[in-house]
Amino acid sequence: MHHIFVIEDDLKLAKLIHKFLLKQGYTVDLFNTVQTYYDHECTFLPTLIICDVMLPDGNGFALIEQLKNNHNCPVIFLTALDSVQSQIKGLELGAYDYLVKPIKPELLLAKIKNIINQRIIPDELQQDLSVDTNKRDAKFLNTWLGLNESEFEIISFLANNAPQTVSRELLFKQVIGREYDGLDRAIDLKISRLRKKLKELFSDKEASLDIKSVRGKGYSLDITKS
Template sequence: MLAKIKTIIAHTIGQDSFSNEYDLLRIDSKKRDIFFKGKALNLNDSEFEIIAYLAKNSPQPVSREVLFKHVIGREYDGLDRAIDLKISRLRKKLKETISEHKESLDIKSVRGKGYSLDISH
């Protein structure tokens, strides 16, 4: 647990906010809120970490192993599907939350590489 807290603190220091080029996605690291087109997504801690980490590394895909270590806080053993389950639930939540917009926010699987954040307008 301590390792996870240290990782989260290390990744958020100096990063007050993030905004993509079209200003569709805004991440407020201090308040731990993510907004899509000005609407709060109301994410839990692990969902926030997934989107924030993918956004920070966008457009490059992030491997399951790296994402697992960042979000779960321990090394990936090759069998644990916890990150896949979290991403599956997050995809569903995003689809339900922003379905009324023509713009979209999704997490794409990149075969052999990992996951990437897809913001389309």
């Protein structure tokens, strides 16, 4: 399940994007101001952020640095500012793409899918691990892992957020699909089984892939080379 942040002050447009993305199977957090973004309590880590440039209490050009610091995911601008200078500035600030309003919902969806499918795994992992969102599987050291749906969600979510540690609460909600109540061990059981599978796959290899428990913080992917 992919989660998208939409930061857009045009309420009509924001609701249309929100409704459209929900129908396409995404989950969405919608923010109409910079302050509502800052005030929100994170329940999902975003896979992608769509941000307007002209906001009532700030602008996306100023906000993007904070977005990139807070979330290890692509940011795209969706704005009415159509000058070449604005587009160049947005891309130079680190936006993954710059889209000019108005845009057809089908084109926006195609852009989103393309960006998510080409999601770059961080440098710490990309030499050894690749995640295929179409096959819903991952490959480590040229060996396919043969993941089931929940195992794929775990690996891809941890990979996309590496090297950050992902909390049990966020991973639970991402994979299980409901809020963590502090007692349910469903995610721990899935991780335990996945760890066993990974250990068996790479016990005789020059490197191993594991899911590391970080006490009091959550989980992260770990590659150990002999």
